[in-house]
Amino acid sequence: MVPESEPAEPIELSMLDPRVLDPHQEIVRRAGLGDDEVDQVVRVLAGLRSWRETEQRLSEASRRYMKLGETDMRALRFVIAAQHRGDIATPGAIAAHLGISSASTTKVLDRLTEGGHVRRLPHRSDRRSLAIEVTEETRLAAQRTVGRSHARRFEAAARLSPQEREIVTRFLNDLAGTGEED
Incomplete structure (x- = not known):
């Protein structure tokens, strides 16, 4: 054989x-x-x-x-980024970022609040709105998980030469464009 x-x-x-x-x-x-x-x-x-x-x-x-779903994680990342920039995350801004209705945003915020991930606070300059803030525990957990992962991706991209980064950027943008209908 x-x-x-x-x-x-x-x-x-x-x-x-x-x-x-x-x-x-x-x-x-x-x-x-x-x-x-x-x-x-x-x-x-x-x-x-x-x-x-x-x-x-x-x-x-x-x-x-x-213990979060994808939409909840996206909302949380938005709130964390807003806080890092010194901006106030509002339910309206979260809804716009996620591309969801205000009712859906309320449900997301309910889940995040119940899970101890965010706090709803009075907006400091707009009485009709709320300010959404991430809790310290969740900020630290996100930093340990998502933050470290992002840092490794950043380091991998930083190791490329400027010319290589331009080539990779062009390639990835071209690749992203392949999902569009002709």
């Missing part, structure tokens, strides 16, 4: 390879790219997938640790 040879590349990578997924170039055009260049593009895509999976795991772990 002849032993089967090992595949040339791991299965996971092949699922990103247009030579496997689209061998007849019906969707992905590879004209002018040699196999080495296609291999390099596939490694870039694999790196993006790996980062996305890591980011999702970290985000999920932070939400579980803080």
Whole structure:
């Protein structure tokens, strides 16, 4: 019996390879790219997938640790950022940032208040509004989880040369534009 040879590349990578997924170039055009260049593009895509999976795991772990949903975490990050800038976070500003109704914002703030994450205080200059502040315990928890993760991402980007950062920025912006309809 002849032993089967090992595949040339791991299965996971092949699922990103247009030579496997689209061998007849019906969707992905590879004209002018040699196999080495296609291999390099596939490694870039694999790196993006790996980062996305890591980011999702970290985000999920932070939400579980803080016992919050995605919208609640986004609201909390907004309030923390507002406090760092010296701004007052109001329910209206939170609603605008999240793109949700005032009723939905009230529910988010109810959950965050009940969880001990934020306080509703009278606005210092607008009697009709509230000021939303993050509690010290939640600020420290966010700093330990989300803050440290962000610091590592910042350090990775800072290690790039200015030219590399421009290239990566252009690439990521181009990639973000691929989600738009033609």
